[in-house]
Amino acid sequence: MSSKERFQFLASVLEANNQYLTSNSGLVVGNRHIRFAVSPDGFPALVVPIVLSREGKINLGLRAIRADVFNGNSPELEEGSFFRLELQDHNLLQEFSYLVDDVLDSLGTSNDLPQINRIIDVVESWKKLFSEVLAEKIDNNKLTGVYGELLFLEALVTELGPGAIEIWQGYKSERHDFVSNDASIEVKTSLSREGFWVTIHGLHQLEGDKLGILGIKLERSPRGRSFSELVDSISKLGVSSSEIEKCLQKMGINSIESDKLTAQKYIVFDSKFCFVDDFFPKIVPSSLKNPSTGELIQNLSYQVNLAALKGKLGEESFREGCSLLRGQIEA
Structure with missing residues (x-):
């Protein structure tokens, strides 16, 4: 064994x-x-x-x-x-x-x-590999997350026109990925096919009176679109490709023409939009008996299963998100 x-x-x-x-x-x-x-x-x-x-x-x-x-x-x-x-x-x-x-x-x-040093010497010989592998995995997670944001940006630009890129806040490391008309949307993207779990980071990510979560499940497929092709699709809708690249560079993605971003292709396996309302399970400062103690909490993350919650599925999920940001519906 x-x-x-x-x-x-x-x-x-x-x-x-x-x-x-x-x-x-x-x-x-x-x-x-x-x-x-x-x-x-x-x-x-x-x-x-x-x-x-x-x-x-x-x-x-x-x-x-x-x-x-x-x-x-x-x-x-x-x-x-x-x-x-x-x-x-x-x-x-x-x-x-x-x-x-x-x-x-x-x-x-x-x-x-x-002696301890005998074991540490072996670990030292593996440090470079571990750092490289960990960086690669982090990069893949980051790219998956940004790909999901770009998918929703594409839907927004289709609905609202090129100016919709101003609604995108993800590249600024703001609390929510898209913000407009006092409404916000957080996009959560995953390659996992098990359940519909999304990870929430910190006490404040689910704060907001008009907030929605768009969960996107991707699947690698030769029939899908690469990162670069998705960016090209958005630019064809009227958004300057150089403007998109500037936003991506702020997220640590320096070249949309790299082999990694042109070779791997994805399709949307599933998607779901849920309002973060009183029925949505969340941990926010107001959840605490004494909200001021929230300042004493760090590195909080937890998962929520969107599959068990009420929401819009498939193409309707993207349309619902666009409608919220246009101010056409109330959360």
């Missing part, structure tokens, strides 16, 4: 137990067992016995991986110091499993407990 399969098995057991789980790797150093583990949050980890060391966190310079030293004394862990290497991003499980394999190969089976 591979490292990845071991982690996946522990994660499946975790769902029924909701506790920190470990599994013997079969390797022994200094007469103590190296173990695979999964945290209560579902993050995979490698737990390695080491020479006696002081407890505490270790900064690896990798946002996706956490490391610390702790003292074990439980039925599963022998007494003594342990080095724990724990993944913090489920999207990197494959890469983390390869790293774990490399650490295990470097340790082998020994009568001596390893």
